[in-house]
Amino acid sequence: MHNFELVKPTTIADAVQALSGEDAQPLGGGQTLIPTMKQRLAAPARLVSTLGIAEMQGVCTDDHGRICIGGATTHASVTAETASTFPGLSGLAAKIGDPAVRNRGTIGGSVANNDPAACYPAACLATGATIVTDKREIAADDFFQGMFATPLEEGELITEIKFPVPQASNYQKFEQPASRFALVGVFVARFGDGVRVGVTGASEDGVFRWSAAEEALSGNFSAEAVSGLSLPAEGMIGDLHGSPDYRAHLVKVLTGRAVTAAS
Amino acid sequence: MTNVSMTVNGKSVSGEVEGRTLLVEFLREGLGLTGTHVGCDTSQCGACVVHVDGKAVKACTMFAAEAEGAEVKTIEGMAIADGSLGTIQQAFQDYHGLQCGFCTPGMVMSAAALLADNPRPSEAEVRSYLEGNLCRCTGYHNIVKAIMAASGQSVEPVAAE
Numbered sequence A: 001m002h003n004f005e006l007v008k009p010t011t012i013a014d015a016v017q018a019l020s021g022e023d024a025q026p027l028g029g030g031q032t033l034i035p036t037m038k039q040r041l042a043a044p045a046r047l048v049s050t051l052g053i054a055e056m057q058g059v060c061t062d063d064h065g066r067i068c069i070g071g072a073t074t075h076a077s078v079t080a081e082t083a084s085t086f087p088g089l090s091g092l093a094a095k096i097g098d099p100a101v102r103n104r105g106t107i108g109g110s111v112a113n114n115d116p117a118a119c120y121p122a123a124c125l126a127t128g129a130t131i132v133t134d135k136r137e138i139a140a141d142d143f144f145q146g147m148f149a150t151p152l153e154e155g156e157l158i159t160e161i162k163f164p165v166p167q168a169s170n171y172q173k174f175e176q177p178a179s180r181f182a183l184v185g186v187f188v189a190r191f192g193d194g195v196r197v198g199v200t201g202a203s204e205d206g207v208f209r210w211s212a213a214e215e216a217l218s219g220n221f222s223a224e225a226v227s228g229l230s231l232p233a234e235g236m237i238g239d240l241h242g243s244p245d246y247r248a249h250l251v252k253v254l255t256g257r258a259v260t261a262a263s
Numbered sequence B: 001m002t003n004v005s006m007t008v009n010g011k012s013v014s015g016e017v018e019g020r021t022l023l024v025e026f027l028r029e030g031l032g033l034t035g036t037h038v039g040c041d042t043s044q045c046g047a048c049v050v051h052v053d054g055k056a057v058k059a060c061t062m063f064a065a066e067a068e069g070a071e072v073k074t075i076e077g078m079a080i081a082d083g084s085l086g087t088i089q090q091a092f093q094d095y096h097g098l099q100c101g102f103c104t105p106g107m108v109m110s111a112a113a114l115l116a117d118n119p120r121p122s123e124a125e126v127r128s129y130l131e132g133n134l135c136r137c138t139g140y141h142n143i144v145k146a147i148m149a150a151s152g153q154s155v156e157p158v159a160a161e
């Protein structure tokens, strides 16, 4: 690993200042970034840690009833703090990686990374969440632009994510047993005005909304409503863990299970 | 180089580190506490699990400077004051929860974190909590039995046996 300067600000303002330097990058829990740096796939000159910034920690509810989660909140804290207010999201966070990963990894780091098999992006898309940075607010529908691609600019910091809370929701993850990421993961969210379905792990274009299922489920919120649908295998990820056909099939099965578990 | 200070197994320690110095390097090479193992160095195996402020973390996936001011506990801190084995360690010995022993420090530290949170876990909860701890000797059944015993529960023949 190349050496770098580690900075540990305690306010967003100081973090933004530190990130304005050349080759500076945020450090969340380091659960993705540290392995990446060991492989020399990243070599920042300065890392700006978010874990000491109190205003980026924790969960609260805003005036619109949205659950707002600080960008540096760990997966373990999300699990604990949303258990009664947003069980669908709490259940998702509880299944990320393993306990040690959940004690360090942060929601901001996960969303910024936009790994095609990461869990949170499915929840962000399925709820129509808003990603808040030090510069602007970005709708989830505009944020996830394909594998590892986001509109974040260099040094832009995710300070908070705001989730509209569904009436019912559930995340089903079919684990890739070696990495413990999602081979396929489906988040189903039912709102008063319709249903949204976010799918991760499956597509070569990264996380996506399955609109045919959304339409069917908005009329009839039951597993049978999706049982007759099929998803084209074209554009699905194929690797030694699962073929494109297999992943397409899993999306349907997991969507049905998520609906059953949510209702 | 910067100076970093923390409490390790109840003792105040400090040393010079680079930004990139991992917590596990500081423990093993800086302090000579070689009980914490590096199995993979890619965040997958859990051999390096230690507690930082009471929470299980992978010491290969955290920088030493991030532990500034923290309370760190390693496998060396698990023995009782008179030097005899702690409850979890003793249970690993009694139930043959180790073969080569390489994964054992991480297993014991993960088990301790689990039991601190959940003093009487079910077998399924033990298995789920150990998801990030890999045993190359594949002695999982006995590891699970040891943890059930350490939590004061009866040790039934475990699933899949």
Ligand SMILES: Cc1cc2nc3c(=O)[nH]c(=O)nc-3n(C[C@H](O)[C@H](O)[C@H](O)COP(=O)(O)OP(=O)(O)OC[C@H]3O[C@@H](n4cnc5c(N)ncnc54)[C@H](O)[C@@H]3O)c2cc1C
Pocket: A025, A026, A027, A028, A029, A030, A031, A032, A033, A034, A050, A071, A072, A095, A096, A097, A098, A101, A104, A105, A106, A107, A108, A109, A110, A112, A113, A115, A117, A118, A119, A120, A156, A157, A158, A159, A179, A180, A181, A182, B043, B044
């Ligand atoms: C063994 C293992 C299993 C895992 N399993 C899963 C899983 O099942 N599901 C899953 O979703 N993830 C999984 N992960 C990934 C884990 O959730 C990471 O914690 C997460 O992807 C990155 O979060 P982090 O806080 O560790 O970010 P870091 O590793 O610190 O950073 C990742 C990237 O995000 C940037 N960044 C960090 N914070 C911010 C911020 N606030 N604003 C803008 N950019 C930021 C960094 O610069 C870097 O580019 C796993 C990881 C491991 C090691």
Ligand code: FES
Pocket: B037, B038, B039, B040, B041, B042, B043, B044, B045, B046, B047, B048, B049, B058, B059, B060, B061
């Ligand atoms: S050595 Fe840290 S997880 Fe394997």
Ligand code: FES
Pocket: B097, B098, B099, B100, B101, B102, B103, B104, B134, B135, B136, B137, B138, B139
């Ligand atoms: S006892 Fe050998 S790796 Fe677990």
